[in-house]
Amino acid sequence: MPFTDKNVRENAAALQELRAMGYSAVPVTIVDGQRILGFDREAIERAIS
DSSP states (O other), rough: OOOOOOTTOOOOHHHHHHHTTOOOOSSEEEETEEHHHHHHHHHHHHHOO
């Protein structure tokens, strides 16, 4: 499955994008518009299935 990794420590635009979504913590995983805060394996698996 293709994905895009955005490192907010190295990319100011990625950090601004994260903040614009209302988040200040990582990781945030977005699957088809569904936002998942934190590493939640079950939620990610449900979103990609």
